[in-house]
Amino acid sequence: MTAPVLEVSGLAVRYGKIEALHKAAIKVGAGQIVSVIGPNGAGKSTLLNAVMGALPVTGHASGRVAYMGEEIGALPIERRVARGMCLVPEKRELFASMTVEDNLVLGAYRRKRAGERNFLDQLEPVFALFPRLKERRAQAAGTLSGGERQMLAVGRALMGKPDLLMLDEPSLGLAPLIVKEIFHIISALRQTGVATLLIEQNARAALQISDYGYVLETGDLALEGAADDLAQNPRVIETYLGLAKKPV
Ligand SMILES: Nc1ncnc2c1ncn2[C@@H]1O[C@H](COP(=O)(O)OP(=O)(O)OP(=O)(O)O)[C@@H](O)[C@H]1O
Ligand SMILES: [Mg+2]
Numbered sequence: 609m610t611a612p613v614l615e616v617s618g619l620a621v622r623y624g625k626i627e628a629l630h631k632a633a634i635k636v637g638a639g640q641i642v643s644v645i646g647p648n649g650a651g652k653s654t655l656l657n658a659v660m661g662a663l664p665v666t667g668h669a670s671g672r673v674a675y676m677g678e679e680i681g682a683l684p685i686e687r688r689v690a691r692g693m694c695l696v697p698e699k700r701e702l703f704a705s706m707t708v709e710d711n712l713v714l715g716a717y718r719r720k721r722a723g724e725r726n727f728l729d730q731l732e733p734v735f736a737l738f739p740r741l742k743e744r745r746a747q748a749a750g751t752l753s754g755g756e757r758q759m760l761a762v763g764r765a766l767m768g769k770p771d772l773l774m775l776d777e778p779s780l781g782l783a784p785l786i787v788k789e790i791f792h793i794i795s796a797l798r799q800t801g802v803a804t805l806l807i808e809q810n811a812r813a814a815l816q817i818s819d820y821g822y823v824l825e826t827g828d829l830a831l832e833g834a835a836d837d838l839a840q841n842p843r844v845i846e847t848y849l850g851l852a853k854k855p856v
Contacts, residue, residue, distance in 0.1 A: 611677030612637045613772050613803040614659065619671035621651070621658050628654045630827045631671070635820075636772065636803045641794065643806040643814040643835070645848060646824035652807040653698055655824065656774050659805070660695040661685040675772065689718060692771035698780065700761040704750030708741055711749050711760055715767030734763040737793055755786035762793070772803050779810045791817050811848035815839045823848070 614636040621629040629651040636642045646652055658669040662685050673681050680688060703711055712731060719727035735742035738759045744752065749760060758778055765773060778794065779787040787810060794804060795817040808814035815821050818835035823844065831841065838844050 610638065611674070613640075613676060614805065615672075615674045615677075616655075616659060617672045617674075619655070619658060619669065619673065621654050621663065621667055621669045623664075623666050623668075628667075628827055629658065632824070632829055634805075634822055634829070636805050637819075638803055639798060639801050640819045641798060641804045641806060641817055642820045642822070643808055643818040644822045644824050645808050645811040645814055647809065649826070650824045651827045652824055653776055656695060656776050656805070656807055657697075660693060660774065661688050662695060662697075689768070690722070692769070693774070694765045694768055694770035694772065695774045696761045696765050696776060696778070698776045700757055702749040702757060702760055702764070705748055707746050708749055708752070708760055709745040712741070712764055712767050715764035718768055728767075730767045730769060734766050737766075737796065738763050755782050755790070758782060758786075758790060759793075762790070766797075766802075770802060772805065773797070774805045774807075776807045777809060778806070779808060779813060787813055811844065812839075815849075 612635045617633045619629060619632045620627060632655055634642065634644065644652055644655060657663045659673055661683060663669060672679060675691065675693060703714065712734060713728065716727045716730065740756055741759055741763055744756065752760060762775065762778065778790050782790065791813045794806065797804060806814055806818065815835045815838055821833065821835045821838045822829050823831040831838065831844065839849065
């Protein structure tokens with residue numbers, strides 16, 4: 609059996625004296641969509657940043673992070689990117705004054721530098737996934753709507769042809785229809801073989817497209833299971849899927 613794409617165990621992260629994540633263990637298999645849901649401040653972004661090696665200098669991680677069966681805890685972020693890991697952070701970090709197309713081309717920069725001749729081969733597939741980006745290819749990224757900006761951030765990540773795509777709250781601040789559109793696209797990415805680790809507060813949308821899910825609460829993984837089972841779990845329904853609006 610081949611190793612999972614990502615396997616994290618005993619991962620703890622502290623910022624100074626405060627431990628924001630306690631002994632987390634998660635697994636993402638090839639071609640899977642796995643989501644981590646949980647409220648504000650639970651440690652979701654901390655988990656993703658630790659996996660990517662992108663914690664702020666004040667953050668310290670311990671535990672094991674294995675990618676494709678190999679421990680990578682000591683690898684700098686550039687090496688993780690070079691091996692096919694990609695994080696779309698909460699702050700999307702687009703180049704506002706550059707066009708949509710130039711932002712996408714930058715997403716392939718690593719492949720270009722690695723000498724790949726066909727480093728732009730994902731441009732048309734990305735435009736096919738996101739026709740709105742194709743229509744706006746010459747528009748400055750800074751003038752895009754929130755939903756379009758989110759599409760651009762995901763599209764730019766795909767230009768690097770990642771094996772593991774990590775998305776930090778792709779639905780943040782978006783209207784329900786756009787959320788639906790984005791999640792539909794994330795779900796469609798499964799066909800490309802990419803493994804996706806999805807962090808979300810929108811539990812309903814996330815579990816609908818996921819194979820497996822984890823619930824993170826104040827630094828601890830409180831629940832886990834097949835996404836369909838989690839969506840039926842009374843506690844998940846009450847806290848995350850109920851009629852009540854998510855806590856602000
Ligand atoms: N650089 C930092 N220094 C100190 N504490 C931090 C730092 N970054 C995050 N924290 C704390 O760690 C905890 C987890 O934060 P994190 O950003 O991982 O939560 P989150 O689940 O992503 O929340 P949200 O849904 O609001 O994005 C919070 O209590 C936060 O205040
Ligand atoms: Mg966060």
